[in-house]
Amino acid sequence: MHLFQKLLKAGSSLALAGSISAALAVGAHAQTELNVVWMGWAEESVKPLMDWFGKENPDINLNYQRIPYNELLSTLEVRLGSRTPEPDLYSADASLTASYAARGHLLDLTPYFADDLDRFDSAALGAASYNGKMYAGPFATSMQLMFVNVDLFKKAGVELPSTDIDGRWTWEQVREAAKAIAKPEDNLWGVLLEQSDRPYQLLPLMQSKGAQLVSDDGLEATGYVNGEKFVEATQFYADLFGADKVSPPGLFELNLVQEVFHTGHAAMMVGGTWNLGRLEKSADFEWIAVPHPYFAGGVPVTPTGSWQIGINPRTEHLDESVRFMKFFMRDDVQAEWYKLRPYPPVLKANWDNLSDLLKGKPWEIAKYELQNTAVPRPPIPGFREYEEILKLAFRDIQQGADVRERLDKAAREMDRELAKYK
Amino acid sequence: MRSRTSAALLPVARYTLLIVLAMIILAPIVWVAISSVRPPEEIFLYSPKLSWRTFIPETFTWENYRLLWESDFPRAVTNTLFVAFATVALGILICSAAGFAFAVFDFPFKNTLFVVVIITFIMPFEAIVVPLYVMVRDLNWNDTYFALVMPEVASGFIIFLFRQFFTKVSKELFEAARVDGASWWRIYWDVAMPLSWPTVVAAALMMFIHQWDAFFWPLVAATSPDLTMVQVAIARYLQFEQADFGRLFAAMTVASFLAILPFMALQRYYIRTIVDSGIK
Amino acid sequence: MRINPAYYFLAPAFMGLSVFKIFPIGVAIVGSFYGTTLIGESVFRGLDNYLSIFGDLDLLRSFGITLLFNLIANPLQIVLSLMVALLVFRPGPLIGLFRSVLFLPVTLSLVLTALIWNLLLDPYLGPVNAVLDAVGIGRQGFFKDEAQALGSMVWLTTWRGVGYWMLFMLAGLYAIPESLYEAAKIDGASWWQRFRHVTLPLMRRPIAFVLVASTAINMLFFAPVYVITAGGPNGATDFVMFRIYQAAFNYIDVGRSLAMSTVMLVVVLAVAIVELWLMRSED
Numbered sequence: 001m002h003l004f005q006k007l008l009k010a011g012s013s014l015a016l017a018g019s020i021s022a023a024l025a026v027g028a029h030a031q032t033e034l035n036v037v038w039m040g041w042a043e044e045s046v047k048p049l050m051d052w053f054g055k056e057n058p059d060i061n062l063n064y065q066r067i068p069y070n071e072l073l074s075t076l077e078v079r080l081g082s083r084t085p086e087p088d089l090y091s092a093d094a095s096l097t098a099s100y101a102a103r104g105h106l107l108d109l110t111p112y113f114a115d116d117l118d119r120f121d122s123a124a125l126g127a128a129s130y131n132g133k134m135y136a137g138p139f140a141t142s143m144q145l146m147f148v149n150v151d152l153f154k155k156a157g158v159e160l161p162s163t164d165i166d167g168r169w170t171w172e173q174v175r176e177a178a179k180a181i182a183k184p185e186d187n188l189w190g191v192l193l194e195q196s197d198r199p200y201q202l203l204p205l206m207q208s209k210g211a212q213l214v215s216d217d218g219l220e221a222t223g224y225v226n227g228e229k230f231v232e233a234t235q236f237y238a239d240l241f242g243a244d245k246v247s248p249p250g251l252f253e254l255n256l257v258q259e260v261f262h263t264g265h266a267a268m269m270v271g272g273t274w275n276l277g278r279l280e281k282s283a284d285f286e287w288i289a290v291p292h293p294y295f296a297g298g299v300p301v302t303p304t305g306s307w308q309i310g311i312n313p314r315t316e317h318l319d320e321s322v323r324f325m326k327f328f329m330r331d332d333v334q335a336e337w338y339k340l341r342p343y344p345p346v347l348k349a350n351w352d353n354l355s356d357l358l359k360g361k362p363w364e365i366a367k368y369e370l371q372n373t374a375v376p377r378p379p380i381p382g383f384r385e386y387e388e389i390l391k392l393a394f395r396d397i398q399q400g401a402d403v404r405e406r407l408d409k410a411a412r413e414m415d416r417e418l419a420k421y422k
Numbered sequence: 423m424r425s426r427t428s429a430a431l432l433p434v435a436r437y438t439l440l441i442v443l444a445m446i447i448l449a450p451i452v453w454v455a456i457s458s459v460r461p462p463e464e465i466f467l468y469s470p471k472l473s474w475r476t477f478i479p480e481t482f483t484w485e486n487y488r489l490l491w492e493s494d495f496p497r498a499v500t501n502t503l504f505v506a507f508a509t510v511a512l513g514i515l516i517c518s519a520a521g522f523a524f525a526v527f528d529f530p531f532k533n534t535l536f537v538v539v540i541i542t543f544i545m546p547f548e549a550i551v552v553p554l555y556v557m558v559r560d561l562n563w564n565d566t567y568f569a570l571v572m573p574e575v576a577s578g579f580i581i582f583l584f585r586q587f588f589t590k591v592s593k594e595l596f597e598a599a600r601v602d603g604a605s606w607w608r609i610y611w612d613v614a615m616p617l618s619w620p621t622v623v624a625a626a627l628m629m630f631i632h633q634w635d636a637f638f639w640p641l642v643a644a645t646s647p648d649l650t651m652v653q654v655a656i657a658r659y660l661q662f663e664q665a666d667f668g669r670l671f672a673a674m675t676v677a678s679f680l681a682i683l684p685f686m687a688l689q690r691y692y693i694r695t696i697v698d699s700g701i702k
Numbered sequence: 703m704r705i706n707p708a709y710y711f712l713a714p715a716f717m718g719l720s721v722f723k724i725f726p727i728g729v730a731i732v733g734s735f736y737g738t739t740l741i742g743e744s745v746f747r748g749l750d751n752y753l754s755i756f757g758d759l760d761l762l763r764s765f766g767i768t769l770l771f772n773l774i775a776n777p778l779q780i781v782l783s784l785m786v787a788l789l790v791f792r793p794g795p796l797i798g799l800f801r802s803v804l805f806l807p808v809t810l811s812l813v814l815t816a817l818i819w820n821l822l823l824d825p826y827l828g829p830v831n832a833v834l835d836a837v838g839i840g841r842q843g844f845f846k847d848e849a850q851a852l853g854s855m856v857w858l859t860t861w862r863g864v865g866y867w868m869l870f871m872l873a874g875l876y877a878i879p880e881s882l883y884e885a886a887k888i889d890g891a892s893w894w895q896r897f898r899h900v901t902l903p904l905m906r907r908p909i910a911f912v913l914v915a916s917t918a919i920n921m922l923f924f925a926p927v928y929v930i931t932a933g934g935p936n937g938a939t940d941f942v943m944f945r946i947y948q949a950a951f952n953y954i955d956v957g958r959s960l961a962m963s964t965v966m967l968v969v970v971l972a973v974a975i976v977e978l979w980l981m982r983s984e985d
Contacts, residue, residue: 069662250846255665472836520715527708542723549963550726576718620873635811681809
């Protein structure tokens with residue numbers, strides 16, 4: 001027992017815990033209660049699945065909590081960091097599998113899914129694995145497309161990008177078209193990056209240039225994050241906001257970037273497939289979706305990864321937790337989930353099961369990308385730190401900081417934070 | 423002569439200033455309220471470029487409110503009201519008592535204890551949240567109203583507030599009552615408290631607002647949907663990947679309107695309560 | 703032996719404070735001398751956490767920004783809230799309504815206040831910039847401009863803070879005996895003289911409260927930084943609390959975060975004690 005726990009034990013007695021809590025304790029449950037921390041999707045996207053599970057498992061009482069995205073990671077940090085048996089299960093960000101696994105917050109699921117591994121999309125399974133073991137159940141994945149406002153292209157007399165994979169535009173082409181259309185003084189922009197400060201969206205630029213993101217052992221950033229190719233790609237990114245003035249600097253909130261595109265103030269937006277719903281429903285301009293751009297002379301790389309489900313290794317309800325996990329990995333459950341919230345499927349079978357919904361050019365592209373160009377974020381335990389430091393650097397760079405100096409600083413900070421995983 | 427003109431001008435100056443201030447304060451809230459009766463797609467459609475549509479909805483709709491009503495938002499409001507009122511009821515009692523002690527009595531370690539009171543409200547919550555969570559869990563309180571109410575009942579801020587204001591109440595008053603044979607409890611309850619209505623109001627509103635704003639702690643300690651608090655319910659409309667600005671603005675409007683009601687109700691206690699030297 | 707009656711009055715409050723505040727603070731301070739291994743074991747680090755933060759020039763800069771913010775925001779809020787309280791203190795037509803309007807921003811949490819002002823002041827979508835553009839001033843960066851970001855934060859916290867502190871200023875004003883004003887009037891004192899010689903001296907304790915309380919709140923200013931700027935642009939709003947949060951939840955170095963919190967505690971306590979000493983009354 002370490003000091004912290006000892007102190008806490010002392011605290012409980014200080015609080016006269018015995019008498020008070022005994023008086024308040026709710027009567028013993030006939031049902032087992034599963035405590036689940038869930039990403040804060042809308043209630044109507046979450047409740048149907050939870051109710052379904054409840055109906056099939058009347059002996060389990062589900063206590064699920066939807067947490068807004070901005071607070072999910074910190075809330076989990078408190079709950080998991082206290083190393084208690086709760087929550088039993090939680091929504092784990094796909095980029096943090098290694099971080100949670102290395103710190104003992106994820107149960108190794110390999111024994112439970114050994115025969116099932118080939119059911120999963122390989123990129124999604126890759127993101128759920130660490131050191132060759134499966135630590136989380138893939139629940140959703142993501143893919144980015146480039147959305148194009150056709151009206152703005154036509155008005156400026158600029159040639160449209162192709163919707164074919166073979167006609168994939170380079171970033172250089174995107175920049176030229178953007179320059180021809182953008183009128184910053186009229187609040188009209190050429191190209192938007194939906195998550196303009198997030199490594200999720202930006203690392204594929206560096207990877208397309210051929211940059212290595214971090215040392216092979218995941219412990220060093222200097223020489224990688226401030227390496228030649230990384231700097232080159234970041235300079236291109238910086239110029240979109242600075243020299244070329246085709247992208248609005250300082251607009252970080254993904255929801256607001258979406259508004260700029262959906263209200264017709266930008267010609268292109270590289271963004272998630274979740275934009276398709278709103279475009280189909282209410283766009284008052286003609287639009288198309290085309291493949292994610294790449295750098296001339298480089299390789300196409302697209303971002304992927306989204307949400308997974310993890311089991312807390314300290315759970316006191318292991319059997320029930322595994323049942324919950326298995327339920328959510330079922331084809332029919334994930335098919336229903338797609339209807340509630342259309343993330344690209346993580347189960348290979350669901351591309352066929354849902355073929356009447358996943359039809360049309362945008363989904364054709366997304367499927368191709370997931371199978372051919374999607375690269376998950378580096379599976380290093382320190383990705384949380386890496387990501388946050390890089391995000392702050394991207395923010396400053398977007399707003400005019402010198403690219404090389406800022407990346408040097410970021411690399412130094414990363415080295416300091418990554419050292420704890422040595 | 424001069425003083426009469428300035429006396430006549432004072433109300434004009436007073437109301438001019440008040441109107442200017444009210445406009446600065448109301449503009450953002452009115453913008454939120456107006457946006458809440460727009461279809462979500464329209465909210466930012468006209469805001470970047472000035473026209474009449476920037477301020478007046480092109481399409482008027484109650485849809486956002488209807489959706490809000492059908493969601494877990496009403497439950498969150500009820501929860502928060504319950505938690506806030508419970509906290510206020512208990513908190514005012516025990517904090518005013520402690521404030522009274524600091525203001526009226528002399529006792530060993532008085533200054534040390536007062537410094538301790540100050541320390542309790544200047545430690546960043548982020549630093550104590552983990553031990554607090556573990557303790558509440560050990561008490562078997564996690565996921566109950568107790569977890570939301572009890573940690574906020576004894577508040578250093580409120581004790582400090584009462585200490586500052588009780589000291590103003592003339593000590594002669596208390597001593598006179600002592601001479602008449604009143605117990606300290608009677609003096610606190612029948613003399614000090616009634617003489618401090620505006621302070622009690624300020625303290626009650628401060629505690630109410632503190633719970634109304636509660637956000638991070640409920641996320642950590644109150645996990646079941648039945649215990650959702652209002653700020654958590656609001657924040658969920660700003661979902662990652664897809665925000666629901668319509669319901670977000672509707673929720674903010676309702677939350678703001680509800681939280682002003684206690685203030686409007688309690689204002690009537692804004693009266694002079696010190697009875698001038700008259701009390702014997 | 704008789705027990706001092708003070709302890710009966712203090713006991714319930716101190717029971718609550720001990721369990722939910724003092725004890726966790728103690729754990730936090732002890733924790734600031736420890737580190738945590740990956741699997742959650744505590745390791746004694748001595749003063750290492752403190753040495754690492756004192757050697758961090760960026761953190762010193764953050765303390766500078768936090769103090770500067772307080773030096774501007776706190777006096778501003780105190781003066782404005784006292785002024786506003788004086789405006790709505792005496793009864794009059796519609797005064798109740800004006801009071802409520804002034805209190806209205808308090809009904810929005812700091813997180814929501816940040817959200818609203820971030821939208822209002824957005825350079826691309828915000829209506830404020832639409833107006834500035836239309837009247838020829840031109841679009842401003844506000845939170846997105848290195849030179850304006852800290853000022854915008856002061857604006858945000860003042861917009862919400864004035865109505866809040868008004869509560870306590872009002873409570874103070876109502877406790878001033880009317881007879882003192884009557885006497886001053888009979889002596890022919892102007893409203894300024896009455897304010898200077900009657901109101902201000904008797905408002906010493908309420909003002910001291912607001913001073914200390916606003917220091918405590920604004921030294922720990924955090925939510926808007928998290929929601930809007932993440933410390934940027936280029937470090938312009940890099941408050942200490944943002945670093946404490948980052949270290950605990952994003953850089954997963956709880957020991958360092960607790961060391962920063964402890965230093966912060968000492969700094970704020972020192973400032974609060976100085977403020978109370980400066981505002982002490984003669985009695």
